[in-house]
Amino acid sequence: xxxxxxxxxxxxxxxxxxxxxxxxxxxxxxxxxxxxxxxxxxxxxxxxxxxxxxxxxxxxxxxxxxxxxxxxxxxxxxxxxxxxxxxxxxxxxxxxxxxxxxxxxxxxxxxxxxxxxxxxxxxxxxxxxxxxxxxxxxxxxxxxxxxxxxxxxxxxxxxxxxxxxxxxxxxxxxxxxxxxxxxxxxxxxxxxxxxxxxxxxxxxxxxxxxxxxxxxxxxxxxxxxxxxxxxxxxxxxxxxxxxxxxxxxxxxxxxxxxxxxxxxxxxxxxxxxxxxxxxxxxxxxxxxxxxxxxxxxxxxxxxxxxxxxxxxxxxxxxxxxxxxxxxxxxxxxxxxxxxxxxxxxxxxxxxxxxxxxxxxxxxxxxxxxxxxxxxxxxxxxxxxxxxxxxxxxxxxxxx
Numbered sequence: 001x002x003x004x005x006x007x008x009x010x011x012x013x014x015x016x017x018x019x020x021x022x023x024x025x026x027x028x029x030x031x032x033x034x035x036x037x038x039x040x041x042x043x044x045x046x047x048x049x050x051x052x053x054x055x056x057x058x059x060x061x062x063x064x065x066x067x068x069x070x071x072x073x074x075x076x077x078x079x080x081x082x083x084x085x086x087x088x089x090x091x092x093x094x095x096x097x098x099x100x101x102x103x104x105x106x107x108x109x110x111x112x113x114x115x116x117x118x119x120x121x122x123x124x125x126x127x128x129x130x131x132x133x134x135x136x137x138x139x140x141x142x143x144x145x146x147x148x149x150x151x152x153x154x155x156x157x158x159x160x161x162x163x164x165x166x167x168x169x170x171x172x173x174x175x176x177x178x179x180x181x182x183x184x185x186x187x188x189x190x191x192x193x194x195x196x197x198x199x200x201x202x203x204x205x206x207x208x209x210x211x212x213x214x215x216x217x218x219x220x221x222x223x224x225x226x227x228x229x230x231x232x233x234x235x236x237x238x239x240x241x242x243x244x245x246x247x248x249x250x251x252x253x254x255x256x257x258x259x260x261x262x263x264x265x266x267x268x269x270x271x272x273x274x275x276x277x278x279x280x281x282x283x284x285x286x287x288x289x290x291x292x293x294x295x296x297x298x299x300x301x302x303x304x305x306x307x308x309x310x311x312x313x314x315x316x317x318x319x320x321x322x323x324x325x326x327x328x329x330x331x332x333x334x335x336x337x338x339x340x341x342x343x344x345x346x347x348x349x350x351x352x353x354x355x356x357x358x359x360x361x362x363x364x365x366x367x368x369x370x371x372x373x374x375x376x377x378x379x380x381x382x383x384x385x386x387x388x389x390x391x392x393x394x395x396x397x398x399x
Contacts, residue, residue: 012391014039015047019056020389022075024211027060029072048075055081055142056101077102083141085132085190086381087125087148088197088374089113091166091224094121096128097374098136098143099381103208105374107135118161118172126181133187144388146182146190147380149197150174151225156242159194165260166224193383197221197376198335199236199245202229203386204371204379205332206236214329214365218322220247221335221376222315224273224287229379230326235393236386247322248272252314270314273337279307290336297343305343312344316351323352323364334369 014037021036022028028036034044051057058078079102088095091113098107109128115121129146136143152164159175175194182188198221205219217231226248230237238244248268249261256265257275269275277288280296280303288296296304319331337344349366356363369375387394 009391011047014043015051015056016389016391018044018047019051019077022057023077023207023389024213026076026211027074029074031072033075052078079104081140081142082144083136084144084381084384085129085136085146086200086377086379086383087129087146088376088380089121089125089148089150090197090376091116091151094125094128095374095377096125096132097377097381098132098141099378100141101385103204103378103382105378106139106141107132108374116167116169118167118169118174119177122174122177123181126178126185126187129182130185130187133190143190145193145384146178147193147195147200147383148174148178149195149200149376149380149383151197151223151227153243153246154194154196154199156193156195156238159192161194162241162243163261165262168260191384191387193380193387195236195238195380195383196227196229196242196245197379198227199229199238200379200383201334201369201375202231202332202379203236203382204375205369206231207382207385208378209370216326216328217330217332218326218328219332219334219369219375220319220322222271222333222337223290223335226268226271226318228322230328232326235390236383247318250318250321252317267314267318271311271318271337276307276311276337279310280304290339294340297340308340308343309347311337312347313351315344315348316355319348319352319366320355328364330365330367332367332369334372334375336373338368339373 017037018033021033030044030048034041055078057075060074060076079100082101083098086097086099093113095110097105099105109132114124150161151166153162155162161169161172161174163170175192179192201221202219219229221227228245228247230245249266251265252267252270253265257269258264259266259269274287276293278284297308371378
């Protein structure tokens with residue numbers, strides 16, 4: 001993108017740079033921001049006032065420093081005025097949230113997914129979003145946009161779901177269709193971002209996590225599908241076509257079990273919910289819910305325990321592979337299967353710790369997601385924020 005002569009874009013780049021610095025180091029003063037960004041004090045003063053007026057930043061009480069003269073005024077992100085809508089479209093449900101600029105969940109609506117037909121699913125999503133838009137407006141919140149996480153590979157610039165094998169969807173123009181359905185119910189003017197579910201889950205940890213943030217950051221999601229979201233140098237890593245992170249379809253065993261993607265031996269066929277269910281019931285047709293699997297494990301059912309521990313072992317192998325691929329500062333685990341708890345996670349930890357011991361290397365920090373079952377929906381809202389804070393990368397600006 002050429003920025004020569006585009007003063008409005010340059011101004012927006014500087015404004016959002018200030019917001020990112022405040023997010024990373026809350027409590028900085030205007031003078032601090034000038035030092036951090038290299039902008040002049042007069043420019044920072046003007047831009048900060050704009051950001052305060054628009055609801056991005058707020059001033060806090062002046063802190064006593066002991067110095068003579070005017071005390072610096074600390075600045076923080078404003079969680080009271082602006083918000084984003086985030087939606088998680090999974091295989092069996094739609095969960096939609098309104099999230100503040102600081103990561104507070106303000107409103108929530110969930111429904112079972114009525115149909116796997118993409119047009120019907122998008123129409124249902126639009127209706128739920130329309131309800132939450134009205135709630136946000138009634139509460140006096142200004143909405144910055146809509147983010148959607150879907151369980152598949154997405155061409156991010158076009159918002160096209162290229163492949164979602166577990167639904168199954170191929171070449172679904174999700175962004176354009178959602179925009180059209182929202183317009184039909186009177187919701188217009190909101191930017192829409194669509195991305196893979198576990199890619200946006202990583203943004204929930206990145207945009208709403210505590211500073212300092214690790215780099216790289218890898219978020220590994222496990223459910224019916226398996227996927228990863230990767231943050232490198234403050235950016236979501238998507239790859240050449242937006243398919244990066246589809247680690248559920250990395251091959252763990254040559255000529256292994258058949259996968260929904262058409263290949264054999266994918267990680268998903270050893271770790272995913274369907275893989276565990278198949279080991280328990282003996283067929284692929286009857287998919288046990290995570291709650292049912294957990295009940296069996298809690299009762300000490302031998303087949304369930306073996307299936308879950310086996311999946312945990314292969315999860316450990318996948319974690320070790322991601323560790324070697326990206327050398328992350330932190331690996332965050334999330335998704336429905338994390339509810340299975342110790343039998344799955346202890347087996348994964350034991351496996352990856354053996355690899356660390358064998359090569360005499362220190363493991364990265366491994367933790368569970370801070371947002372639990374909401375991490376995709378929160379991350380979808382974070383996608384809106386992530387894009388707006390990087391106008392040169394995404395080409396998005398407030399109207």
